[in-house]
Amino acid sequence: MEIARHWRGRAARYRLEGQRNRTSGTVRFPPQSTALGEEADTWEPVALSGRGEIYSFSVLRQVPDGYEGMAPYPVAMVRLVEGPLVTAQLTDCAEGDLSIGLPVEMVTRKLVDTGEDGVLVYGYKFRPVVS
Amino acid sequence: MTNVYIIGAGATPVAEHYGRSLADLASEAVRAAFAQVPGLDATRVGAVYVANALGEIMASQSQLGAYLATAVGLAGVPALRIEAAGASGGAALHQAAQAVASGSCDVAVVLGAEKVTDRLDGALEAALALATDAEAEGIHGITLTAQWALLMRRYLFEHGYAPEVFAPFPVNAHANAAKNPQALYRFGISADKYRKAGQIASPLNMLDCSSVADGAAALIIASERIARELSGPLVRLAGTAIGSDITALAARPDPLDLAASRASAHVALGRAHLGIGDVQVLELSDPHGITAALALESIGFYERGTAPRHAADGAIAPSGRTPLATAGGYKARGDIAGASGVYQVVELVRQLKGVAGPTQVPGARVALAQCLGGVGVTAATSVLVAESL
Numbered sequence: 001m002e003i004a005r006h007w008r009g010r011a012a013r014y015r016l017e018g019q020r021n022r023t024s025g026t027v028r029f030p031p032q033s034t035a036l037g038e039e040a041d042t043w044e045p046v047a048l049s050g051r052g053e054i055y056s057f058s059v060l061r062q063v064p065d066g067y068e069g070m071a072p073y074p075v076a077m078v079r080l081v082e083g084p085l086v087t088a089q090l091t092d093c094a095e096g097d098l099s100i101g102l103p104v105e106m107v108t109r110k111l112v113d114t115g116e117d118g119v120l121v122y123g124y125k126f127r128p129v130v131s
Numbered sequence: 132m133t134n135v136y137i138i139g140a141g142a143t144p145v146a147e148h149y150g151r152s153l154a155d156l157a158s159e160a161v162r163a164a165f166a167q168v169p170g171l172d173a174t175r176v177g178a179v180y181v182a183n184a185l186g187e188i189m190a191s192q193s194q195l196g197a198y199l200a201t202a203v204g205l206a207g208v209p210a211l212r213i214e215a216a217g218a219s220g221g222a223a224l225h226q227a228a229q230a231v232a233s234g235s236c237d238v239a240v241v242l243g244a245e246k247v248t249d250r251l252d253g254a255l256e257a258a259l260a261l262a263t264d265a266e267a268e269g270i271h272g273i274t275l276t277a278q279w280a281l282l283m284r285r286y287l288f289e290h291g292y293a294p295e296v297f298a299p300f301p302v303n304a305h306a307n308a309a310k311n312p313q314a315l316y317r318f319g320i321s322a323d324k325y326r327k328a329g330q331i332a333s334p335l336n337m338l339d340c341s342s343v344a345d346g347a348a349a350l351i352i353a354s355e356r357i358a359r360e361l362s363g364p365l366v367r368l369a370g371t372a373i374g375s376d377i378t379a380l381a382a383r384p385d386p387l388d389l390a391a392s393r394a395s396a397h398v399a400l401g402r403a404h405l406g407i408g409d410v411q412v413l414e415l416s417d418p419h420g421i422t423a424a425l426a427l428e429s430i431g432f433y434e435r436g437t438a439p440r441h442a443a444d445g446a447i448a449p450s451g452r453t454p455l456a457t458a459g460g461y462k463a464r465g466d467i468a469g470a471s472g473v474y475q476v477v478e479l480v481r482q483l484k485g486v487a488g489p490t491q492v493p494g495a496r497v498a499l500a501q502c503l504g505g506v507g508v509t510a511a512t513s514v515l516v517a518e519s520l
Contacts, residue, residue: 009266028382030267056288058280059333060272064257067272075277077285077381085381087268087281095333100288111270121270 002114006121013123016050016106018084019043029084050106052080052126059095066112078104078126092127103129135231135368136358137515138171139164139351140480142473144313145465148345153190153246154202157181160347161203161242168351168361175357177236179210182223182243184469184504186212188258190246199242216262217416218373218504219243220348220472221511225371227352228513237354243470244347255343259468262505264379276340276419278380278506280332283421286387287334290436294334297420298325299442300455301338301462304417307449308459310489315344315465341418341466348473350480365518366483370402374510389429389507396430396501399512405497407431410514412454412482412492414475416503418461426501427453449490457482457490472502472511483517 011017011031018029021043029048034040057076067073074090076098090098091109104126111121141163143156165171179200187193196210213223220243227239247255256274263269263278287294302322308314320338328336358365374395377383383390400406407430417423424438432453433441441447447455458464458478467474479498481487501512 056281056285058277060277062331064260065253077281087381088271
């Protein structure tokens with residue numbers, strides 16, 4: 001179930017909301033808790049553009065329980081234009097389309113179906129930029 | 132502070148032990164370790180540290196400290212389970228070393244035990260993936276194998292290599308495992324077979340991915356006073372250290388740098404008053420060639436981007452400059468999840484006692500073991516030194 005867990009993560013999952021350091025301007029994703037030496041407002045929320053390029057990718061054929069219906073599926077680390085690296089699945093593409101440096105954009109898709117009595121978990125994936 | 136010694140070491144074969152429980156495996160490993168020190172009374176054991184990563188999910192049992200201490204005949208002894216994913220074994224050894232060095236006990240037992248074959252592969256992948264950052268990685272269906280595959284592809288890109296540059300790592304591991312009666316895969320493979328193997332998580336193929344299997348390994352750790360009562364060559368645990376890193380791989384400043392691996396290796400060597408140039412045989416987390424290569428480079432054995440070339444030149448063979456996986460490594464001895472770090476040290480004790488048989492590194496006196504939890508999230512390093520009486 002974990003309904004509250006998935007609800008807590010909605011800003012990052014649905015809007016790709018990260019954090020910007022008010023002093024240095026550094027942007028990070030996903031949002032993190034306040035660390036020792038920081039104030040509660042050291043980092044402020046920032047909506048990320050969802051645009052970036054592939055830093056690395058892989059196509060998985062041995063997958064965890066709950067994800068077998070999607071296999072094989074591509075995953076990637078994406079370097080966002082704002083700076084952070086994000087790990088996510090890729091979608092709307094074939095393995096042969098993929099290369100390091102390929103421009104990609106965020107889309108919202110189903111991440112996993114947690115079963116009959118569970119929740120459908122939605123969140124960000126990335127696809128090659130359509131233009 | 133007393134010096135700390137490893138006075139007994141034993142393990143079960145790594146296999147799919149369908150007929151045997153976690154407790155059965157633990158019992159065999161501890162009995163094998165005690166068989167090496169017939170003069171040692173088991174009542175002198177003052178602490179048990181159990182290394183296990185997956186017990187709740189894969190073996191349907193928690194509280195493994197007391198549970199396995201009882202199973203092996205040490206009921207009533209203070210016992211704890213240490214969990215740091217794949218680094219559990221080295222972390223448990225670190226705790227035992229500190230307990231003995233501090234004088235809080237004279238003898239401690241480190242027991243690595245893992246039982247994974249009671250459930251199917253999908254459950255195992257999910258259990259292993261709990262070592263990723265659940266929110267940033269796990270929920271997206273990212274596995275540990277996927278993370279190493281992402282690092283491998285980036286490494287190939289940055290250094291201009293083809294995937295088969297990593298073939299020397301599994302080829303060496305299998306060549307050594309073929310001579311180890313306790314190994315999971317006792318056969319050799321070739322670079323040609325590597326090139327033709329099917330993909331698991333591209334660019335990682337089947338011959339570059341370890342198999343997780345069942346097994347248990349045990350070490351008896353003792354103070355100098357106890358060790359000097361025994362006969363035969365001594366193995367001193369000269370330094371241990373734990374390193375940690377950001378759990379989410381993508382949040383690290385440089386994903387190809389295993390900072391925890393480097394930090395724990397250098398602190399452990401410093402505590403042993405040794406440097407990396409002193410190490411004559413080593414065990415690393417090597418479920419994939421990329422894993423061993425990144426550790427070798429992060430620790431500083433080789434420059435960035437060069438470890439696969441050194442491996443191809445024979446550097447990781449028993450006769451090489453950095454002999455690796457002399458019992459078969461994670462790839463061919465088998466990957467025993469949280470127990471792997473204990474298996475590593477069992478092999479290095481054999482090397483330092485000169486009883487490692489056909490994969491013996493001639494004259495080895497200093498050895499280093501390092502196991503990683505997740506993608507280098509936790510690193511536990513141990514430095515062992517052979518001593519003559």
